[in-house]
């Protein structure tokens with residue numbers, strides 16, 4: 001199975017951008033569900049997140065993707081998340097001089 005990682009990790013600036021839609025699903029559904037599962041199974045915080053992410057990557061590798069390209073794709077998306085968080089942080093800075 002060949003995976004076009006650029007196709008699924010690059011924002012295309014369209015209304016139905018694959019990267020944005022996937023990130024929305026992760027943010028609104030997957031992240032809260034994982035936090036709830038960790039709590040209900042009394043697992044340390046982020047235990048399921050780490051193993052879940054690795055398990056999904058292992059599934060991609062078992063499906064024929066190379067580990068290097070999977071790691072590169074995940075690193076690219078992590079960079080994207082960090083850049084977004086930095087942008088959001090700038091937007092959330094309280095106005096100065098109002099205290």
Ligand SMILES: [Zn+2]
Pocket residue numbers: 010011012013017018019020021
């Ligand atoms: Zn996008």
